[in-house]
Amino acid sequence: MKAIIMLGLTGILLLSCSNAQQMKTLDTRTVDHVDMERYLGTWYEIARFPHAFEKGLVGVTATYSKRSDGKIRVLNQGYKGSLNGKRSRAEGKAKIPDPGDTSRLKVSFFLFFYGDYYIMELDESYQWAMIGSSSPNYFWILSRTPSLDPKVYDSLLDNARRRGYDLDRLIKVQQPEEVQEDEQLTW
Numbered sequence: 001m002k003a004i005i006m007l008g009l010t011g012i013l014l015l016s017c018s019n020a021q022q023m024k025t026l027d028t029r030t031v032d033h034v035d036m037e038r039y040l041g042t043w044y045e046i047a048r049f050p051h052a053f054e055k056g057l058v059g060v061t062a063t064y065s066k067r068s069d070g071k072i073r074v075l076n077q078g079y080k081g082s083l084n085g086k087r088s089r090a091e092g093k094a095k096i097p098d099p100g101d102t103s104r105l106k107v108s109f110f111l112f113f114y115g116d117y118y119i120m121e122l123d124e125s126y127q128w129a130m131i132g133s134s135s136p137n138y139f140w141i142l143s144r145t146p147s148l149d150p151k152v153y154d155s156l157l158d159n160a161r162r163r164g165y166d167l168d169r170l171i172k173v174q175q176p177e178e179v180q181e182d183e184q185l186t187w
Contacts, residue, residue, distance in 0.1 A: 026136050027163035030103035031122045036072070036096075038126045039119075040064045043142040045078075045173045046128075046153065051138075053090070053109075058174040059083045062142065064094070071095050074107055083176055121159060123152075130156050132165070139165055146175035 045060035054060065057078030065073045072094040079085040092109035094117060096102055103122075106114035115138070121130035128148055131140040141148070141156050160167060 025164045026132075028118055028120065028132055028134060029163075030101070030118050030120050032103070034102040034119050034122060035126075036102060039122075039129075040066065040072070041144070043129065043144060044146045044175055045140060046143050046148045046175070047141040047170050047172050049137060049139045049169055050171055054078065056081055057088060058085070059176060060173055067093065072105070074109075076109075083174065120163070121156060128152060128156070130160065132160075132163070136165065139170070146177070 042061050042063045045062065048054065048060075057080060060076065060078035063073075063075045063077075065075075067073050074092040074094050076090045076092070078088050080088055090109050092107055094105045094107045095114070096105055098104065103119040105117040105119075107117045108114045116133040116135070118132045118134070119129055120132045121128075123129070127144045129142045131142060132138065139160065141153065157167060157170075
């Protein structure tokens, strides 16, 4: 029994060291400036790392809008199992801790617990974005449309690898092939 406990503790220690080493080498630099007015609106999730809070979701979107208190409303939506599945919604809020650095946000979906949201790559036309965190466990590729040009997608993956992200666990998110104009507004 002692041997099993020691083996378990050794595994946890090795995993912690591996995670700490990856965090040391992770490049989390962000873009110089984000015009939040242009960033607001609906983004389609093209790819992500797996998380319990998005398990089994497809057709995922994130919609950002202004709140009266100066924060940003975050509405994440997706469908369980298939694009015809039950819709799942989560509403949260985001804040910009340093008004001089609009590319680093803090996002919360539960009380006062905030996580990092780093805009690391952003198209100058605000058509796609690569999002990361101070942790190597959070990564997203977003687009204003349900699909992303394969060359752009591959370029973002190359950039993510150079930044130190392990993309072996990246999930490509199924999105509808076509979205009607009025559907984008109601999601």
